[in-house]
Amino acid sequence: MRLTNSDIAELTEFRHHLHRHPEVSGQEEWTAAEVVAALQALAPDQILTGLGGHGVAAVWQAAEPGPTVMFRSELDALPIEEQSEVSHRSAIPGKGHLCGHDGHSTILLGLARLLSREGPARGRVILLFQPAEEDGSGAAAVLVDPRFAAIRPDWAFALHNMPGHPVGQVIIAPGPANCASEGLRVLFRGRTAHASQPETGVSPALALAALMPAALAAGPGGRLEPGFRLVSICHARMGEPAFGITPGEGELWLTLRTLADADMAALREEVTTLARDLAERHGLGLEFSHHDRFAACVNHADSARAILRALEALGMKHSETGLPMRASEDFGLFGGQAKAAMFLLGSGEASPALHNPDFDFPDGLIPQGVAIFDRVMRDLLG
Missing domain, CATH: 3.30.70.360 (Alpha-Beta Plaits)
Known part of the structure; x- marks a missing residue:
């Protein structure tokens, strides 16, 4: 399945909407509410809110039993003043979506659109919009939330855009990914x-x-x-x-x-x-x-292979160059609960670095990220 041109235009505008209203770790109340409103229009089987703080989880459940596959994004922005001329620049002084979490969450909403049209053939899909990644507290808070036990995944996947690599190039490898x-x-x-x-x-x-x-x-x-x-x-x-x-x-x-x-x-x-x-x-x-x-983020060999199979089926270029990274990612904690893997998605060799005051997530990555997640999910769940 693929996003339509209308989907892409609407998702791009939603990403810009999030970008204008950044909220830092632990304060993502408005962002979570906007995500919930977008999800409700897509009628998942269940929406959990307030997960580990302001986290949101949407659940699609198939009639036939099977594994649970989770895809995770982040809700929070950074306490950095944005210095940009883009029309959708931050309207909140001293705060900015300068790591691309607005783009990552928009990609999950794109996947939600495809799931609303054709759910998994078996098993269950969880879309987790996680709070407080930037300070390392969010994944831990989600994991200790008593409601997480009911949606605990067998497989977990995430992505992160990465400046310094060609736009759209995927970086994936088994083993250590983040320090x-x-x-x-x-x-x-x-x-x-x-x-x-x-x-x-x-x-x-x-x-x-x-x-x-x-x-x-x-x-x-x-x-x-x-x-x-x-x-x-x-x-x-x-x-x-x-x-x-x-x-x-x-x-x-x-x-x-x-x-x-x-x-x-x-x-x-x-x-x-x-x-x-x-x-x-x-x-x-x-x-x-x-x-x-x-915690260190380590890509499980089976999950890395699942991503590679999806990339090959989609005809997308990929490389191992760039992993592991010195930077940290609290997605690593999910590796203690599931077969977890994160891949990087190149956001431009000339792009400002992550956390720079002029960084902006490339909108062209939205359909690519959705396509990869969708193919991984359907390969695992039929």
Whole structure:
């Protein structure tokens, strides 16, 4: 089945509608309501709302039993000011759909249109519009929602547009697809003093200065192969912006990244041990907090093969170049529940990068994404 020209025009306008009204992680109430309204016109067998926050799931159930196949998109935008001249640019100051989640969700709505005309021959299809992907909390919240157990999939698929690759080129491979990552906030607590008498205070300056190169050495990056570890310094703060005071506290924000989940605990322990040793040496208090945790995303071999079969049947070009990625994706958590795989869809070699203030999802990818998902679904469910 294929989208009609009218479908494509209407879906494009819907994507622009979402793009104008971005909502960040955990605040996707309006976006979810717009998705629900679009789904209701297509009469799925069931619509779940408020899933893991503002998540939405639409269900198509066949009469004949079979596996459950889930396709997932994301609802959230980014807390970044859009700088664009497109007519559908963000109308919300400080927020923008600069990762393409508006396009991904529109692709799922395109698949919903095809399902409304011809449902699966057997089994069940779930279209999951997931909240809060950008901060890593959304997939985890969906999975612990008690209602998710009733729609738990056997297969799970997702896509992400990817600048730097030719428009429409598909990147898919079994095995590691996205790194695990987490944010680590390190807070040293000392005591302020007059700048003329620094010896009467306890400054975090030396500890903070020593932790930066030591943490970077613990995660030097390099090739994306087994054992890969990367530490990035994202933010540092110490004391007040004043010349008469020596600082009483300092903090460092780090992102830890590993290719495999199994390596994250060791990297976390190494960096926190470095901070503990420095705090003890300099007589400082110490606090840690952990943020934006993402599991590694690993493409199941069977699901990757299902995508490849669909691409070959559709005559679409594909490559493995570009996987795995350093970037993280909370879709990886669904791999613990189902045979899961994500593919990348090239959005242009000259396209601005994801999260850039002038990024915009290419509308021409909408029918291609729908076609791939539809073929995967019908190959698995007949």
